[in-house]
Amino acid sequence: KGQEPRSIWYAALSPDGTFVVYEGPLATTEGTQLWLRRLDLLESVPIPGTEGASAFHISPSGTAVTFIRDNGQWVADLVAGSVHRVGDQSRQSDAWWGPAGEWLYGADSGIVRVRAGGGAWERLTHSESNLFDPEVLPGADAVITGTASRLRLVDLSAGEEADLEEDGWYVRFARGHLFYADGTTLYARPFEPRRREFTGPAVVLAEGVM
Numbered sequence: 001k002g003q004e005p006r007s008i009w010y011a012a013l014s015p016d017g018t019f020v021v022y023e024g025p026l027a028t029t030e031g032t033q034l035w036l037r038r039l040d041l042l043e044s045v046p047i048p049g050t051e052g053a054s055a056f057h058i059s060p061s062g063t064a065v066t067f068i069r070d071n072g073q074w075v076a077d078l079v080a081g082s083v084h085r086v087g088d089q090s091r092q093s094d095a096w097w098g099p100a101g102e103w104l105y106g107a108d109s110g111i112v113r114v115r116a117g118g119g120a121w122e123r124l125t126h127s128e129s130n131l132f133d134p135e136v137l138p139g140a141d142a143v144i145t146g147t148a149s150r151l152r153l154v155d156l157s158a159g160e161e162a163d164l165e166e167d168g169w170y171v172r173f174a175r176g177h178l179f180y181a182d183g184t185t186l187y188a189r190p191f192e193p194r195r196r197e198f199t200g201p202a203v204v205l206a207e208g209v210m
Helices: none
Strands: 011-013 019-025 032-038 054-058 064-069 072-077 083-088 095-097 103-107 110-114 132-137 142-146 150-155 160-167 169-174 177-182 185-192 203-207
Touching: 011 054, 019 054, 095 132, 103 132, 132 169, 142 169, 160 177
Parallel strands: none
Antiparallel strands: 011 019, 019 032, 054 064, 064 072, 072 083, 095 103, 103 110, 132 142, 142 150, 150 160, 169 177, 177 185, 185 203
């Protein structure tokens, strides 16, 4: 029988919407590991080699999961069943896949990148405030991220940042909209990634979100 996720914070939906990955208890001993649950099946299966994993994200292709463990960045190949370390992880946040298969991190005062093959950090931007959870915009070579109070667009080619007109953080892009939180309210607002601009007003989706 599959395990239950400890919290909604510890679950990720695949890009094609066919499965979720979540953090759950180890099958035989104390501790945690990552589990995979296909939505057309009744049981979850453990992902080998992910014991103690945290801060995980599914690749755009849905074939791999990146996660943090033992002060390092790791990738679990869901097809081959293998796990390998791709780099160190110290001050950076959890990683997101970039447009060229690299990993992007919201770091102290900017965004850093690690190439797809691993290696040293490369700083892309310098910021006056900390950036959180970069969200890659499709076809735009840019990401949307959040500061402590403002949504911010980051041009990955030019290394430039610009605040958007909305307050918020924990931003995600899907179906032509930016989804983001401001305080305890969840919003959606239409956004054109190639033009990098809003195309309509914000709509409240839920209030009292923790």
